[in-house]
Amino acid sequence: MSLYKRKDSSVWWVKFRHNGQTIQRSTGTDDKLKAQEYHDRLKVELWEQAKLGAKPRRSWQEAVLRWLQETSDKRTHREDVVKLKWLHAHLGLLHLDEITLGVIDSIREARLKEGTKTTANRYLALVRAILRRARDDWEWLDKVPKVKLYKEAEGRERALSPEEAKRLLDELPPHLRDMALFALLTGLRQANVLGLEWCKVDLNRGHAWVASSASKNGRPISIPLNQDAIMILLRQVGKHPQRVFTYKGKPITNANTRAWREALTRAGIEDFRWHDLRHTWATWHRRAGTPTHELQRLGGWRTASMVERYAHLAPDHLTESAARLGSVVAGYDLATVGQK
Numbered sequence: 138m139s140l141y142k143r144k145d146s147s148v149w150w151v152k153f154r155h156n157g158q159t160i161q162r163s164t165g166t167d168d169k170l171k172a173q174e175y176h177d178r179l180k181v182e183l184w185e186q187a188k189l190g191a192k193p194r195r196s197w198q199e200a201v202l203r204w205l206q207e208t209s210d211k212r213t214h215r216e217d218v219v220k221l222k223w224l225h226a227h228l229g230l231l232h233l234d235e236i237t238l239g240v241i242d243s244i245r246e247a248r249l250k251e252g253t254k255t256t257a258n259r260y261l262a263l264v265r266a267i268l269r270r271a272r273d274d275w276e277w278l279d280k281v282p283k284v285k286l287y288k289e290a291e292g293r294e295r296a297l298s299p300e301e302a303k304r305l306l307d308e309l310p311p312h313l314r315d316m317a318l319f320a321l322l323t324g325l326r327q328a329n330v331l332g333l334e335w336c337k338v339d340l341n342r343g344h345a346w347v348a349s350s351a352s353k354n355g356r357p358i359s360i361p362l363n364q365d366a367i368m369i370l371l372r373q374v375g376k377h378p379q380r381v382f383t384y385k386g387k388p389i390t391n392a393n394t395r396a397w398r399e400a401l402t403r404a405g406i407e408d409f410r411w412h413d414l415r416h417t418w419a420t421w422h423r424r425a426g427t428p429t430h431e432l433q434r435l436g437g438w439r440t441a442s443m444v445e446r447y448a449h450l451a452p453d454h455l456t457e458s459a460a461r462l463g464s465v466v467a468g469y470d471l472a473t474v475g476q477k
Contacts, residue, residue, distance in 0.1 A: 140164075140169065140173060147167045148165060148167050149166060149167065149169060151164060153176075155183050156183075160183070194234065195277040196231070196233065198229060200270075200277070201267070203275065204266075205218070212351075220260050224260065224264065227247065228240070228264075233268065238282045238283075241264065244264065261284050262284075262286060265284035268281040268282070269281060295408060295409060296417040296419075296420035296421075297414075304404040304405065305406055308400035310396050312382070313397055313400070315382065316382050316392060317392075318369060319369050320411075320418070321414055321418055322363060322369070323345075323360050323366055324415050325360065326412065327392050329347050329351060331391075332380075333345065334379055334381065335381060338370060343364075344360065344362060345360040354438070359434075361435075392411050415436075418436075422435070429444050
């Protein structure tokens with residue numbers, strides 16, 4: 138019989154012979170009528186592939202498995218896995234050619250109910266990337282729907298004043314205080330602070346580094362350490378053989394904890410995230426006159442344009458640069474005094 142049910146499953150399965158091979162798969166439904174439609178459609182598709190050279194119909198699940206295999210070395214691989222698990226409820230039972238604009242819109246709406254437009258964009262962008270690869274690289278599809286993303290606001294520039302920073306550091310427990318202060322002194326992202334290992338630190342030379350595999354832009358980052366940063370690291374010596382920042386002998390895996398949030402409240406600081414420590418570091422550097430090209434290297438940004446958001450914070454420094462032409466223009470003014 139072509140349709141049957143397994144003892145361990147409530148859905149119908151199909152089983153039949155095609156070109157000397159046994160075809161056996163789940164229909165994904167417990168409705169016998171729909172299962173029969175699936176069976177008939179599958180037979181037609183297999184006949185068209187064999188007789189007319191039609192492309193095999195591929196499922197979203199097949200695309201996901203191939204995507205994960207081909208991008209296993211991607212820096213955001215684990216993040217992709219989390220997103221794909223969430224997307225399974227919307228796409229898990231569909232073939233690629235069934236993913237229409239309507240389906241994309243339903244994902245957009247569902248994701249927006251759970252988070253921001255920025256977060257929704259990350260999920261939509263992943264779907265778009267997989268569909269495009271299925272079309273362009275794997276040749277599984279002839280066309281894909283045009284996935285539009287939300288327009289995002291420009292990056293945040295939330296930064297603490299030195300007084301606010303002192304209030305926050307005073308309220309933080311010691312293990313978080315050291316991490317936050319280290320971030321303020323180095324500009325490292327949260328993941329790089331949490332993942333810092335002793336093998337990437339040279340206390341004698343006052344230097345640390347982030348490997349390309351752990352860097353957001355895929356390039357290694359060199360981190361010069363001032364005396365304050367070195368003192369913080371010295372306080373961590375002996376607590377763990379591999380990781381630098383720990384709590385009760387175990388590596389810290391998350392900085393956005395209840396203790397962090399309660400410290401912000403006690404310090405009277407609102408609308409502030411851990412990543413804003415990096416914005417604070419960059420802001421302080423610009424106000425101190427650090428030029429763009431130096432800040433770019435210190436912060437590990439790929440392009441100078443990513444540092445330009447802080448350009449307006451160094452007006453005195455720019456004024457000094459503009460004044461360098463003063464003597465040239467002054468000579469012209471003196472030469473033309475009294476002329477009509």
